[in-house]
Amino acid sequence: MSYEELSHTADVKIRACAPTLEALFGEACGALMQVMYGGDRSGGTEKTIDLDGKDLESLLCDFLSEVLYVTEVDGLVFCRTDVCLDGTHLHAVLDGEPFDHERHNKGTEVKGISYSGMCITRDAKGYMLDILFDV
């Protein structure tokens, strides 16, 4: 797990690091699941997400917003995310399981993914993301 929760008074601010952009998107999705459901999550059921964005930030925001929709409406909790990026097209395969009240009622709902303070940077070691989840 290479993400951490930063201090933010009202909402949840996450900093994620990864060697590639694809892995960074996966880390962001993992952080989202952790905040909502805690750490006890397994696989077995796959879900695919395909979408196009205008730029990297909107692609990430749209991707995580789509995950919020899928997790709620399909009642799935994900443990693993594989992302492929091709320009501004995203293809993601998420592995998860049905929501189990006993095991997954450990977190808090995320209401939305905010652009405020969203920042993706790159250095010699790879990529870093700061992102705010409204809870």
Place this chain on the structure above:
Amino acid sequence: MLDGVTRAGVNEWEIPVGFVPGMRVPGRFFLSDALAELLEPGAVQQLANVATLPGIVRCSLGMPDIHWGYGFPIGGVAAFSLDEGVISPGGVGFDINCGVRLFTTPLKQADIKKPREFIESLYKAVPTGVGAKSSLKVSPAALTAMMEKGARWAVEAGYGTQRDLARCEEGGCMKQADIRAVSAKARARGIPQGGTLGSGNHFLEIQVVSEIYDETAAKAFGLLKGQICCMIHCGSRGLGHQVCTDHLKTLEEATKKYHIPLPDRQLTCAPIQSPEGKAYFGAMAAAANYAWANRQLIMHAARLQFERMFSIGYESMPLVYDVTHNVAKIEEHTVDGHRVPLCVHRKGATRSFGPGAPDLPRDLAAIGQPVIIPGSMGTSSFVLKGTATAMERTFGSTCHGSGRVMSRSQAKKRMTGKEVADHLLAQGIIVRAPNEAAIADEAPEVYKPSSEVVQVVHDIGLSALVARLSPLGVIKG
């Protein structure tokens, strides 16, 4: 105080034009010197950013519970001219019409002989926390009616009384709802969640009226010292969140189309009269109506538990009032001596209409609108009344709560949920939540003291104290 912010009076501060580039009006916020110590630079920056938006009238306002949010600060109020102004989801938030309602009962504290059993029955009756689904099977047609009629849908379906509607802001329904602007995704999220509380800072709390400050207003609102009442705080659930997400996307395009320069991407907006602006407003109103229906359903479930446990009549539990604190509405206000319609955004702020204002029930016209300010878990909540001062100074607005001062990550490190619950129990307050983290996140210490925030709005006159409500038992989502 932070560099660049000037004192404008007792409990009053100004952010001059120029604090950030492009400000059209100054920023103004209300804080006591003690609360000013807790002010975050991010919140001031956000208040200044709002002042750059086209058509903003008079100033960008911050209430005493101002804190760092996204887009607008939480506790932010801004009014826009209908001709030149914009509407922004960043000024409403993801949880459209997150709000609070309060109903009273004829019970006294001594009547609740088994408080833990009662809290447990309420916890079972109201679906709570992440992934909780409603037992109500809402049909697509019923969902449409919820979005078009709001609380009225619930009352017509048997979940309340006609009198409840008169005691909701807007009568529990924004007439401008346009369900064509609500996506299939938002609908899919709305279907299973009618009557669910949600999580985070949402709660249902049993309280006792512990102090009356204004006998006349308390009598008009139906509040008596020692009386048991119930407060409900929640919003439009996934439906509202999806409406915000969907329209942020279309409005981002609109922001470019109408050449609106933005200091923060979360402030994406469109002219109020543009097709994109109208679509957001219509969808937002539909989500607001869903939220009013939702709070009505939760109140109904709670009333049934009171009825069952204490053999009291449904009609003996009147709604005091229901206020929204995340919304944009078209309201008439006086600007430079003229009455003008404005689009007032309240993001974590409560309407505080004074005596004689429109939309007040006839029996409260002389008193002013009931303003309900929830405290944090374990601290007092307050009922206030709207004032003429608020009409003059803040477009009829006041604070909405106490405002966080500590992040959730800090809160969890500081105390476990069990420690917080034990600490509250020692004060006679029972807490029931789906998990310990939900309790630790919302410990009383992570918020500004509600009494200090409320004292500031009372002293400035943005609303006036009527009663204090002390918590006895709380259900956290």
